[in-house]
Amino acid sequence: MQNIRREGLSVARLMMVLSSMAPLFIIWAIRGIALIPNSLLISVCLLLVAAPHAVLLIRIAVARRQNDKRQIVVGDAEDNRTHLLVYLFSMLLPFYSAEIGSYRELAAVVVALGFIVFLFWHLNLHYINLLFAVLQYRVFTVYPPKDENPLSNRTSQVLITRQRSLAEGEEISGYRLSNTVYLEVGHWSWNLIFRPWKL
């Protein structure tokens, strides 16, 4: 028996990675770049913020409508808050502080950003999103229980949840956002986005 880990939804995952870059695009739009006219820069940045988030929300909606979920059994669980720190230091701070005074510097920043996007996409770090943090979600990496079952999967899943901790042996139902990222059932409400005052 082999344990397979094949990723699907590659475009959706790419959009999720781009949506996690939203703070950078917002900061660029506010700060401005001397080489690019404001109207163009703000339009592009708004598009790069809105479109990926729209895809993320559509993915959540489709998964809920189609009942696309599975049971996740908790063996070991790691809180991924440190990943947000890594994200901040590798992402936001360097790009925010970069001086873009020429077209070559702009090209270098764009290419560097492209490398970061590719790495996040390739390493399945598409769950790192400040939106989830703002909405008070926590992100756990869940490892399956250790057992002797030759058919059992040994790879980890990422669970986005409002729970503060996960107990070993707990079974959680999660909507599939991708083959490795799940949103706990019952922990999402559209009011979070569109009518937060109702909560």
Add this chain to the structure above:
Amino acid sequence: MELEFNLQAVETVVFGVGRSVDQGTEFCEVSADSDVQGSLQEMVEQTKKEADKTLESGYEPERYNPAEAYGTKEYVYLPLKDDLTEHLRNLHNANLTTDNDALSDPSTIFCYFAKMVDGDGNHLTALRRPTQFKSVLKKHLIALINDAVRQVEEDMFQLDYDFDLIVDEHNVHILRPLGFAALGGVQSAILEAVPENIASIREHMDFVDFSNIEEYATNHPRAASYLASIRSQGQMENIDPALLQELCNVTSVELSIREEDEKITVEERFILGFLEVLDRRRYPIELRRGARESYKAYGRRKTS
């Protein structure tokens, strides 16, 4: 069919397939939309109805016997902790990977299954060998955001009407015993169990030399299944050697007695017949005076 599962309160339905690969076999889950999930639940309901139809009124299902010849559809069961259900037990308890490319080569698929969880946390797994399995992946834009299998109007993804077997918390409920034998790895399990079965039978029948029988059964699935049946039904206890020899004699099974230890020995050509006698499948009938007939039964039911 009484399931330890609430089909009216299903929380999660997952579809999956078993495939033959270079390294052996693998099982993985495949995302399926709500229509397919609904169809899978209907298949479980249909399986229950078909199983109940095969039972005579007022009768409970019998325990599966690997040596028995069953009809195409016949409801039998096995406890989930039985040795013969190890493979299914592993599948039922496994935490599987999701692989939505699994349907790209239907020729490698030897089974499909549904795994469900109800509101009380009970698990159910239902398996089927596909009679016809076609799938076509449609590369539409929607597939980029949602690559779950979709049920479309064209007959591209055909599910059967019922499952071969259903596994709940304590039992394996079998509708098609042949399907169970193929899916559950029964043949390999009973061949592996030969030494253990022989050891258990030998404890009660030390007047028989089982050494060549063990060697024979290790390579012959039918003999291995008879041994599993004899042991599981407890039919080797308190056997009278004289009555055994008489029955073998009238049903054309030749036995020999070894001089050194007076143990009964069986030549290879009579081993299957000898095991059939022990498994109560060979019997004489005399309905006409002086004309005794001898029969062999592939399927039998104890009446008293």
